[in-house]
Amino acid sequence: MQQKPLYDRVALIGLGLIGSSLARAIRRKALAGHVAGHARSQQTRDQSMKLGFLDSVHASPEEAAEGADLIVLCTPLGAYDAVLERIAPVLAPGATVSDVGSCKASVAESFARHLPAGVHGIPGHPVAGTENSGPEAGFATLFEQRYCIVTPAPDTDPAALKRLIALWEGVGAMVEPMDAQHHDRVLAITSHLPHLIAYTIVGTASDLESQLKRERASENALVETREVIKYSAGGFRDFTRIAGSDPVMWRDVFTMNRDAVLEMLGRFQEDLVALQRAIRWGEGDKLEDWFTRTREVRRGVVEQGQAGRFYATEKDGED
């Protein structure tokens, strides 16, 4: 028996990793009668139609959004206000506008500022992704077994919320409603600060060669960028993966979630200086205690099924 799709027309504004994955997943599970997409660049629009994950592609966000009962913003956060301004006039009463951005309090404000009465603005954030960007990087199973946080307001229409949750569950996600500001603090420590740190150390490492040359380091002291890359398997590799994430998206995240990121960064800095001091003074017990404690957190991540699997080579894991 063919079920009626959840939405008649879903419009995805932005066709990068997340937007294109969502399109693929919605179509695979037949959750919408029509999936329309918009991307700013002609190249992305052409590529998206070639990849075949859309029913229609549009050169403007308002064309994609017209007649849609669900519009999902999948652009970097910094583009939201401009997009909302353009699509607001074509939004029909009863339509839902959501998004996939990594900060939620600023999105709730943008929705409140731009959406006409009768349109449901419900921010959302699938905690899923890879370091790759663009429509060709997406895949239909990206959201499976991953959490998707939605941040409804106290007065959000329950039926609209239920329908949006059903969509995310339909593509395999586990949906968790949460206060928007609380979301921003949780993500500041679990995602934004890790990205900032990874970006920092990868930059530090790639500057070493030129810095050390300027400091006239001896031959043995000079660390070249090609060596950093060559021996990255010792831990640095994992940071490069995170620091390979989309620059514009992450610029906007740090701008939009400034306060929570700076707070978590302050706490991190204090701890780092404490460990730095323990290294300088040779306080091995302090280091060992700290490192033993962090191992417990890893166990928690593994037990929650959020660990993922990492393979250094094609053959790793065999015996």
Add this chain to the structure above:
Amino acid sequence: MQQKPLYDRVALIGLGLIGSSLARAIRRKALAGHVAGHARSQQTRDQSMKLGFLDSVHASPEEAAEGADLIVLCTPLGAYDAVLERIAPVLAPGATVSDVGSCKASVAESFARHLPAGVHGIPGHPVAGTENSGPEAGFATLFEQRYCIVTPAPDTDPAALKRLIALWEGVGAMVEPMDAQHHDRVLAITSHLPHLIAYTIVGTASDLESQLKRERASENALVETREVIKYSAGGFRDFTRIAGSDPVMWRDVFTMNRDAVLEMLGRFQEDLVALQRAIRWGEGDKLEDWFTRTREVRRGVVEQGQAGRFYATEKDGED
């Protein structure tokens, strides 16, 4: 045609992830006539014989080392001096002593201090591993397509060096000779600093709940440890993997490579404060420039075949 093995008897002192993997690899490739092992704990010795990757197991390092033409230290660095003191009397002239530790200058000093004349001390470091520990965590292909750095002294016997290199190449590694102090600087940035940072942030995150409760944070501001674990897929997960590494091994690394780690940490701190300032002042261009530059480093890692493959779920990567 059966080739003569490279060594008659290899003794592995320490049977954790690396020692047990090396034993498995040597036996699989028939690179030694006999693989003897020593572990301090009876449980590890029993487990190792049960797993079947040794020809003999010994309760003391000197019993394992007696008659061996290659002895490889696979214990945490802090145990080297005690082990070397015990095995020195049984070492035959012409034997080679090597190791797998993550620092090399301190090892060269320990070898010089303890090894009798006629015994070749050649430090080594396979840049390979996982966050798991113990003999059951090892596997025979751990070193395949991974770099192994050896740090011979200028007067190291060329034949002994050649034979050790052949062993590592025999288990699939790409061997690179390097100055010991240079090794310690390269690894400080590619491995030791990433581990320190990962340990730090995982500790910071796991302290949040109790800190925020003490600070009487409001309900929305309180970030609980279970939430940190639950939403770790946004980046934090990768840090927990690194911060799950063996606490004693890493305590010793930071103690033995103090100066290089503190230098790289100082550079990192400066960069982090610069990015912190850019976030506080909303300097989006600076952030975007930095994040764009780091993306290039990731490309280098991928092009060098050192990127590994990461799967968030069983199904990731399919379309």
